[in-house]
Amino acid sequence: MSFVKEASSWVLSGINSVIQSIDEGEIEEMISMLMEAGENKILVIGSGRSGFVGRAFALRLMHLDFNVYVSGETITPALGPEDLVIAISGSGVTRTVVTQAEVAKEIGSKVIAVTSHPGSTLSKYADKVVVVKGRSKNDRDFDYERRQISGDHDAAPLGTMFELSAMIFLDCIIADLMQRLAKTEIDMRRKHANAE
Amino acid sequence: MSFVKEASSWVLSGINSVIQSIDEGEIEEMISMLMEAGENKILVIGSGRSGFVGRAFALRLMHLDFNVYVSGETITPALGPEDLVIAISGSGVTRTVVTQAEVAKEIGSKVIAVTSHPGSTLSKYADKVVVVKGRSKNDRDFDYERRQISGDHDAAPLGTMFELSAMIFLDCIIADLMQRLAKTEIDMRRKHANAE
Amino acid sequence: MSFVKEASSWVLSGINSVIQSIDEGEIEEMISMLMEAGENKILVIGSGRSGFVGRAFALRLMHLDFNVYVSGETITPALGPEDLVIAISGSGVTRTVVTQAEVAKEIGSKVIAVTSHPGSTLSKYADKVVVVKGRSKNDRDFDYERRQISGDHDAAPLGTMFELSAMIFLDCIIADLMQRLAKTEIDMRRKHANAE
Amino acid sequence: MSFVKEASSWVLSGINSVIQSIDEGEIEEMISMLMEAGENKILVIGSGRSGFVGRAFALRLMHLDFNVYVSGETITPALGPEDLVIAISGSGVTRTVVTQAEVAKEIGSKVIAVTSHPGSTLSKYADKVVVVKGRSKNDRDFDYERRQISGDHDAAPLGTMFELSAMIFLDCIIADLMQRLAKTEIDMRRKHANAE
Numbered sequence: 001m002s003f004v005k006e007a008s009s010w011v012l013s014g015i016n017s018v019i020q021s022i023d024e025g026e027i028e029e030m031i032s033m034l035m036e037a038g039e040n041k042i043l044v045i046g047s048g049r050s051g052f053v054g055r056a057f058a059l060r061l062m063h064l065d066f067n068v069y070v071s072g073e074t075i076t077p078a079l080g081p082e083d084l085v086i087a088i089s090g091s092g093v094t095r096t097v098v099t100q101a102e103v104a105k106e107i108g109s110k111v112i113a114v115t116s117h118p119g120s121t122l123s124k125y126a127d128k129v130v131v132v133k134g135r136s137k138n139d140r141d142f143d144y145e146r147r148q149i150s151g152d153h154d155a156a157p158l159g160t161m162f163e164l165s166a167m168i169f170l171d172c173i174i175a176d177l178m179q180r181l182a183k184t185e186i187d188m189r190r191k192h193a194n195a196e
Numbered sequence: 197m198s199f200v201k202e203a204s205s206w207v208l209s210g211i212n213s214v215i216q217s218i219d220e221g222e223i224e225e226m227i228s229m230l231m232e233a234g235e236n237k238i239l240v241i242g243s244g245r246s247g248f249v250g251r252a253f254a255l256r257l258m259h260l261d262f263n264v265y266v267s268g269e270t271i272t273p274a275l276g277p278e279d280l281v282i283a284i285s286g287s288g289v290t291r292t293v294v295t296q297a298e299v300a301k302e303i304g305s306k307v308i309a310v311t312s313h314p315g316s317t318l319s320k321y322a323d324k325v326v327v328v329k330g331r332s333k334n335d336r337d338f339d340y341e342r343r344q345i346s347g348d349h350d351a352a353p354l355g356t357m358f359e360l361s362a363m364i365f366l367d368c369i370i371a372d373l374m375q376r377l378a379k380t381e382i383d384m385r386r387k388h389a390n391a392e
Numbered sequence: 393m394s395f396v397k398e399a400s401s402w403v404l405s406g407i408n409s410v411i412q413s414i415d416e417g418e419i420e421e422m423i424s425m426l427m428e429a430g431e432n433k434i435l436v437i438g439s440g441r442s443g444f445v446g447r448a449f450a451l452r453l454m455h456l457d458f459n460v461y462v463s464g465e466t467i468t469p470a471l472g473p474e475d476l477v478i479a480i481s482g483s484g485v486t487r488t489v490v491t492q493a494e495v496a497k498e499i500g501s502k503v504i505a506v507t508s509h510p511g512s513t514l515s516k517y518a519d520k521v522v523v524v525k526g527r528s529k530n531d532r533d534f535d536y537e538r539r540q541i542s543g544d545h546d547a548a549p550l551g552t553m554f555e556l557s558a559m560i561f562l563d564c565i566i567a568d569l570m571q572r573l574a575k576t577e578i579d580m581r582r583k584h585a586n587a588e
Numbered sequence: 589m590s591f592v593k594e595a596s597s598w599v600l601s602g603i604n605s606v607i608q609s610i611d612e613g614e615i616e617e618m619i620s621m622l623m624e625a626g627e628n629k630i631l632v633i634g635s636g637r638s639g640f641v642g643r644a645f646a647l648r649l650m651h652l653d654f655n656v657y658v659s660g661e662t663i664t665p666a667l668g669p670e671d672l673v674i675a676i677s678g679s680g681v682t683r684t685v686v687t688q689a690e691v692a693k694e695i696g697s698k699v700i701a702v703t704s705h706p707g708s709t710l711s712k713y714a715d716k717v718v719v720v721k722g723r724s725k726n727d728r729d730f731d732y733e734r735r736q737i738s739g740d741h742d743a744a745p746l747g748t749m750f751e752l753s754a755m756i757f758l759d760c761i762i763a764d765l766m767q768r769l770a771k772t773e774i775d776m777r778r779k780h781a782n783a784e
Contacts, residue, residue, distance in 0.1 A: 003375065004223050007368040008215045012208050015364075019204045027200050049255060052248035055466040056359070059245060062467055072660065073465040074447040075454055096684055160367060163252070167363065168211075171356060172203040179199065251662040258663055268464065269661040270643040271650055292488055395767065396615050399760040400607045404600050407756075411596045419592050441647060444640035448751070451637060552759060555644070559755065560603075563748060564595040571591065 011164065018133045018165040019172075026130045030112055031176055033128065037066060037084050043109075045071040045100050046088035049163040054088045057170040064177055071100055081108030089113070090135030090162035092120020101125040114170075116162050132169055134162030207360065214329045214361040215368075222326045226308055227372055229324065233262060233280050239305075241267040241296050242284035245359040250284045253366040260373055267296055277304030285309070286331025286358035288316020297321040310366075312358050328365060330358030403556065410525045410557040411564075418522045422504055423568055425520065429458060429476050435501075437463040437492050438480035441555040446480045449562040456569055463492055473500030481505070482527030482554035484512020493517040506562075508554050524561055526554030599752065606721045606753040607760075614718045618700055619764055621716065625654060625672050631697075633659040633688050634676035637751040642676045645758040652765055659688055669696030677701070678723030678750035680708020689713040702758075704750050720757060722750030 034042070042061060046054035054070060061068040069076050079085070085104040089097045092115040101111050105125040113126035116135035123129045230238070238257060242250035250266060257264040265272050275281070281300040285293045288311040297307050301321040309322035312331035319325045426434070434453060438446035446462065453460040461468050471477070477496040481489045484507040493503050497517040505518035508527035515521045622630070630649060634642035642658065649656040657664050667673070673692040677685045680703040692699050693713040701714035704723035711717045 002220050002223055003372050004227075004365070004368045005216055005218075005220075007371045008364055009212065011364055011368060012212050012215075016205065016208050019208075020201055022201075024198050024201075027198055031200075049252050052252045056245050056248045056356075058466055060356070062469070068467060070466045073467065074450055074462045075460060075465065075467065077454070095687055099683055160252075160256070164364060164367065168204055168207055168360060169200070171360065172200045172207060175203045176199050254662055258665070264663060266662045269663065270646055270658045271656060271661065271663065273650070291491055295487055394612050394615055395764050396619075396757070396760045397608055397610075397612075399763045400756055401604065403756055403760060403763075404604050404607075408597065408600050411600075412593055414593075416590050416593075419590055423592075441644050444644045448637050448640045448748075452748070552644075552648070556756060556759065560596055560599055560752060561592070563752065564592045564599060567595045568591050 011161070014134075014161055015165045015168055018161065019169050021133060022169065023131065026128065027173075029128055030130050031173060031180070033084060033110060033112060034061075034066070034173070034177060035180060039067055041077055041079060041083040042066055042068040043071055043076065043079060043083065043085045043100075043104070044068065044088070045085060045097050047072075047094045047096055049160060050088045050090060050094070050097075050166070053163050053167045053170065054086070056167060057086075057088075057174070060171070060174045061177075064174070064181060071096075079104055079107050079109045083109045085109050085111045087111060087113050087122055087126065088115075088166060089120075089122050090116045090132075090166075092117040092122035094122075098122050098125070114166055132162060132166050134165050207357070210330075210357055211361045211364055214357065215365050217329060218326065218365065222324065223369075225324050226326050227369060227376070229280060229306060229308060230257075230262070230369070230373060231376060235263055237273055237275060237279040238262055238264040239267055239272065239275060239279065239281045239300070240264065240284070241281060241293050243268075243290045243292055245356060246284045246286060246290070246293075246362070249359050249363045249366065250282070252363060253282075253284075253370070256367065256370045257373075260370070260377060267292075275300055275303050275305045279305045281305050281307045283307060283309050283318055283322070284311070284362060285316075285318050286312045286328075286362075288313040288318035290318075294318050294321070310362055328358060328362050330361050403553070406526075406553055407557045407560055410553065411561050413525060414561065415523065418520065419565075421520055422522050423565060423572075425476060425502060425504060426453075426458070426565070426569060427572060431459055433469055433471060433475040434458055434460040435463055435468065435471060435475065435477045435496070436460065436480070437477060437489050439464075439486045439488055441552060442480040442482060442486070442489075442558070445555050445559045445562065446478070448559060449478075449480075449566070452563070452566045453569075456566070456573060463488075471496055471499050471501045475501045477501050477503045479503060479505050479514055479518065480507075480558060481512075481514050482508045482524075482558075484509040484514035486514075490514050490517070506558055524554060524558050526557050599749070602722075602749055603753045603756055606749065607757050609721060610718065610757065614716065615761075617716055618718050619761060619768070621672060621698060621700060622649075622654070622761070622765060623768060627655055629665055629667060629671040630654055630656040631659055631664065631667060631671065631673045631692070632656065632676070633673060633685050635660075635682045635684055637748060638676045638678060638682070638685075638754070641751050641755045641758065642674070644755060645674075645676075645762070648759065648762045649765075652762070652769060659684075667692055667695050667697045671697045673697050673699045675699060675701050675710055675714070676703070676754060677708075677710050678704045678720075678754075680705040680710035682710075686710050686713070702754055720750060720754050722753050 044054040044058040058068045058070045085101060087097050087101045098121050101122055102125050104111050111126045112128045112130060113122045114130045114132055115122055116133050118129050118131050240250040240254040254264045254266045281297060283293050283297045294317050297318055298321050300307050307322045308324045308326060309318045310326045310328055311318055312329050314325050314327050436446040436450040450460045450462045477493060479489050479493045490513050493514055494517050496503050503518045504520045504522060505514045506522045506524055507514055508525050510521050510523050632642040632646040646656045646658045673689060675685050675689045686709050689699050689710055690713050699714045700716045700718060701710045702718045702720055703710055704721050706717050706719050
């Protein structure tokens with residue numbers, strides 16, 4: 001077997017361990033908060049690879065008709081106390097993410113942090129922390145924006161375990177929401193066909 | 197076990213099947229083309245979720261000191277015959293991706309297509325096709341840009357199997373490149389520390 | 393006087409000529425279509441520098457509480473016949489812009505083209521063309537996506553007269569909308585303060 | 589004359605005043621720093637509308653073969669002491685911009701601030717401040733990232749005078765660089781034609 005295939009087995013098994021270790025109660029509460037969002041706004045925040053994971057999740061939430069936005073894009077709405085923020089950061093210290101979570105908290109919006117570090121600065125501003133392991137360190141140097149300029153990247157082969165686990169975990173949250181919302185592929189296509 | 201955890205086991209096992217079914221020769225040739233890129237430019241192309249996967253891959257290539265760019269961002273260089281394009285599209289019909297692959301082909305750049313459909317329009321413009329299964333359909337309606345506006349999203353629970361598999365596969369390509377380039381986390385940190 | 397200041401006087405005078413030459417009826421119809429948008433969606437489309445101009449316009453429309461989106465960002469909604477598309481392209485041939493205008497037309501959405509070329513492909517798909525001069529050529533080579541890869545940039549000192557004129561013209565459309573909507577800085581701040 | 593045309597005359601005259609009031613010495617030093625950049629990296633930083641202005645400037649620098657990058661995009665390089673940062677912020681307090689300027693300063697890169705406020709936090713980290721008037725206030729509330737979430741937009745009709753002035757000023761810097769570099773439209777086209 002090639003090294004790539006071997007590595008993928010190893011990575012997939014690692015992701016499985018990470019996801020199986022997520023607290024069931026945290027998953028259930030995150031889903032409840034999403035189900036209760038209704039017409040309220042959901043803002044997804046993340047930087048770097050966590051930002052891509054966030055965008056992929058937001059795209060799927062939009063397909064399920066959630067009123068979702070992504071931080072850093074042109075169209076980002078003002079939040080109110082009834083709105084929901086989902087902040088994704090393995091280290092929990094990425095400055096932009098922390099700042100935006102802090103502002104959301106001041107406004108009174110509900111904040112869910114998806115992070116490896118329940119004790120991180122980000123977690124302080126969160127109403128609900130969903131711990132997704134995989135990011136081993138959380139210090140100042142892992143602030144994504146700082147690293148972008150300083151060039152101190154997290155280049156370990158497993159440095160991205162958090163992002164990969166979060167991506168698959170969040171896709172399974174989508175699968176769960178689809179069940180609860182009784183949205184099937186057929187329903188969605190029919191609806192959109194009508195809209196045209 | 198919660199539905200989310202159950203779903204994730206199922207998804208991970210699906211991804212494993214997809215990755216194990218990738219042709220070993222195609223993997224090896226893709227890695228060779230990357231290793232031969234040297235100082236030449238690498239342009240990663242993709243739309244929607246495939247675009248996020250492409251960006252995550254590009255970010256890691258940049259960390260390995262490849263001269264990499266992402267289509268659709270402000271800074272995208274002109275290509276020459278010595279440059280390499282990596283085009284990611286499950287359906288192989290997303291119009292922007294196909295158009296850019298076609299232009300790259302006219303210029304004489306080398307094109308690698310990562311797609312579920314070896315017979316797609318995208319594959320026609322590729323020097324090398326790496327087949328990553330997971331996207332079952334490839335018709336006009338799966339052109340991402342069309343769907344964005346028409347609202348005909350691919351909402352099946354497994355509709356994103358291609359993107360998830362591609363993301364993990366490409367991360368394992370990175371792990372392989374790190375081995376071959378003998379870049380370890382320590383080496384990279386030392387180098388960057390020096391730069392500062 | 394430095395060359396930069398001299399050039400700026402010359403550019404500003406050029407922009408003034410371009411804006412004064414816009415047809416009054418076209419301006420009035422564009423504003424009417426925006427005023428009638430109400431809660432319907434507005435999608436702004438553009439590539440390259442025209443894309444930045446479009447984003448700047450969209451940001452201001454959002455501040456006036458329009459339900460506006462920008463093509464190419466993560467969150468882009470499906471359109472219906474009641475929705476409005478504003479497509480910005482000096483040449484009128486940028487492929488992504490033309491394709492999306494075409495799809496919007498099929499769906500039955502209203503399309504406003506802001507372009508230097510009333511006879512361009514983009515204009516064909518528009519219900520309303522607002523001619524903003526400044527882009528002298530419109531041939532295949534001025535398709536932005538093609539040029540990004542082929543490197544055939546429009547590097548003339550005045551190559552960007554269209555974008556600069558469009559940016560200022562669209563900001564003055566905003567100023568006009570603010571008057572009609574009786575939104576003053578004070579009103580908006582009060583409203584947002586309440587939301588918090 | 590329609591209100592839009594009247595407003596545009598007024599805006600253009602305002603922009604003219606802003607640009608004419610820029611210090612000649614600051615312009616000359618900014619151009620010198622750009623001319624001396626050579627093969628070194630240039631990183632353009634900005635948020636919101638200033639970010640679009642920065643991207644438009646970066647795109648034109650790229651066309652002149654500068655080794656330029658835009659903060660916030662996927663591919664952003666690590667900086668060294670020989671590199672150049674151009675930070676654009678009317679208020680001079682946008683947090684991401686300030687943070688990145690601070691990190692650049694720590695690394696020893698040269699920083700040019702384009703801002704209305706020579707006394708702002710951003711200016712503190714700059715080696716060279718180019719004052720472009722137009723933004724009247726600079727307090728915590730004008731931090732773009734905070735405002736995005738808090739919804740406290742700068743909605744005054746003249747709130748964007750800084751961005752418009754900066755966009756035209758920076759385009760005239762490009763025109764000046766083109767003269768000094770003796771790059772004409774013809775030269776660039778020939779060069780790119782050869783590359784193909």
